[in-house]
Amino acid sequence: MQAVISLKNIRIAQGDNFNLTIDTLDLQPGLIYALTGPNGSGKSTLLRIMALLTKPQAGTVELAGSELNNLALQRHRVTLVDQSPYLLKGTVADNLAYGLKLRGVGSKERISHIMSILSKVGLEGFEQRQAKELSGGEVQRVALARALVLNPELLLLDEPTANIDSKSLQAYESLIRGLTEYGMTIVFSTHDPSQATRLGEEVLSIENSRLFHSRTSGLVNIASLKRSKMYGS
Amino acid sequence: MGYLGDSLLTAFELILNFDRDIRMTAWVSLYTSSCAIVIAALLGVPIGLWLGLNRFRGRQLLLALLNTLMALPTVVVGLLLFGLLSRQGPLGPLGLLFTPLAMIIGQTVLATPIVANLVLAAVTGADQRIIDTALTLGASRLQAAIQLLREIRFGVMAAVIAGFGRVIAEVGVAMMLGGNIRNSTRTMTTAIALETSKGEFAFGLALGILLLSIALLVNLFLNVLQQR
Numbered sequence: 034m035q036a037v038i039s040l041k042n043i044r045i046a047q048g049d050n051f052n053l054t055i056d057t058l059d060l061q062p063g064l065i066y067a068l069t070g071p072n073g074s075g076k077s078t079l080l081r082i083m084a085l086l087t088k089p090q091a092g093t094v095e096l097a098g099s100e101l102n103n104l105a106l107q108r109h110r111v112t113l114v115d116q117s118p119y120l121l122k123g124t125v126a127d128n129l130a131y132g133l134k135l136r137g138v139g140s141k142e143r144i145s146h147i148m149s150i151l152s153k154v155g156l157e158g159f160e161q162r163q164a165k166e167l168s169g170g171e172v173q174r175v176a177l178a179r180a181l182v183l184n185p186e187l188l189l190l191d192e193p194t195a196n197i198d199s200k201s202l203q204a205y206e207s208l209i210r211g212l213t214e215y216g217m218t219i220v221f222s223t224h225d226p227s228q229a230t231r232l233g234e235e236v237l238s239i240e241n242s243r244l245f246h247s248r249t250s251g252l253v254n255i256a257s258l259k260r261s262k263m264y265g266s
Numbered sequence: 267m268g269y270l271g272d273s274l275l276t277a278f279e280l281i282l283n284f285d286r287d288i289r290m291t292a293w294v295s296l297y298t299s300s301c302a303i304v305i306a307a308l309l310g311v312p313i314g315l316w317l318g319l320n321r322f323r324g325r326q327l328l329l330a331l332l333n334t335l336m337a338l339p340t341v342v343v344g345l346l347l348f349g350l351l352s353r354q355g356p357l358g359p360l361g362l363l364f365t366p367l368a369m370i371i372g373q374t375v376l377a378t379p380i381v382a383n384l385v386l387a388a389v390t391g392a393d394q395r396i397i398d399t400a401l402t403l404g405a406s407r408l409q410a411a412i413q414l415l416r417e418i419r420f421g422v423m424a425a426v427i428a429g430f431g432r433v434i435a436e437v438g439v440a441m442m443l444g445g446n447i448r449n450s451t452r453t454m455t456t457a458i459a460l461e462t463s464k465g466e467f468a469f470g471l472a473l474g475i476l477l478l479s480i481a482l483l484v485n486l487f488l489n490v491l492q493q494r
Contacts, residue, residue, distance in 0.1 A: 086398055105404070105405070105406035108401060112403065115398070118395075119398075121396075121413070122416070131400075132404050180402075180403075183403065183404065
């Protein structure tokens with residue numbers, strides 16, 4: 034099966050902070066990857082490279098077998114949710130509508146997608162709330178909803194549960210787990226080794242400037258996974 | 267009541283009676299300044315945005331140039347443009363000197379660096395995550411830059427208003443490029459200078475009160491924007 038994203042001979046360096054070398058990394062569709070590593074090892078930079086926001090110093094990135102030749106269009110297939118996400122000024126609905134508008138989704142369809150996703154992340158009735166009035170946990174969920182409404186093939190989450198209380202953690206993790214039903218590939222970074230093995234089906238760990246790849250669960254039948262929309266009928 | 271008191275009373279009478287000369291002078295001021303600020307915004311906002319978002323060789327030099335232009339004395343701008351627009355100058359055949367258009371050109375030159383610099387400051391001070399957020403949601407570089415402008419819209423409006431405040435209150439460009447022609451290029455500032463020198467202190471005072479009121483309104487609006 035074709036990899037969602039392939040990284041080959043990647044070298045990332047940031048001054049004296051870190052050096053990271055990746056010989057080959059192919060992320061398969063429909064799997065949840067946990068990305069672990071010590072502080073400053075390059076996890077966020079690696080996620081930014083996968084999100085096509087940062088170019089590596091060396092190496093190639095291919096998205097669904099294609100070289101990066103139209104970044105703006107290819108970014109439509111990948112979405113990154115930052116550890117401390119920025120919500121655009123306006124309402125929750127405005128935030129969720131932004132990416133949909135860029136994709137040319139019509140007004141009626143937008144509203145139905147937004148309502149459907151907000152209910153999935155437990156934010157029913159939040160559509161008209163102002164982004165600046167939300168709590169930290171709500172901001173995190175709106176940012177996730179804003180990414181999910183775009184139904185990306187590759188969803189990247191930079192320490193998504195770092196600011197979430199233990200009560201909401203379980204709900205958040207089961208939401209993430211449920212996303213693979215739709216054939217979405219997820220990479221999340223975490224400092225918590227137990228979360229990495231609990232939620233991740235495969236673990237990408239950065240140790241001594243190298244990326245190691247291991248499997249945590251039984252074999253997943255990738256071929257049975259189909260891309261489908263998260264919303265609508 | 268004394269000279270000052272009497273003049274003040276006459277000045278208010280002139281304003282309240284909508285004196286024709288006062289109306290015309292105020293109109294020329296508002297018209298030229300408004301046209302100039304619209305053009306300056308169209309030029310200055312993209313320049314400030316571009317300088318704020320890009321890092322390239324020579325950027326520091328451009329920033330230094332922009333800062334210098336911001337502090338440029340209005341009479342120097344007037345002098346340089348006079349050289350260009352006067353009959354012997356390279357743009358002399360266009361016959362622009364002593365027309366409202368010449369004043370608009372001069373005021374645009376004055377306001378553009380201010381708008382660009384203040385937009386640059388707003389872009390530099392903006393949340394660094396805005397562009398990445400827009401990009402990761404599928405925006406192109408241009409769409410992300412437009413979204414950034416939306417996010418810092420109050421800063422951009424403040425930049426435009428500050429530019430307007432500069433041009434409506436300036437004398438040098440209006441005097442040198444406009445020529446202070448009644449009902450054509452006479453602005454509030456040039457009229458104040460002329461009428462006072464002619465001994466028409468009350469008339470100058472009336473225009474001064476109007477100019478102060480406009481400046482006060484502009485600054486109040488600017489304060490409201492800066493607090494948002």
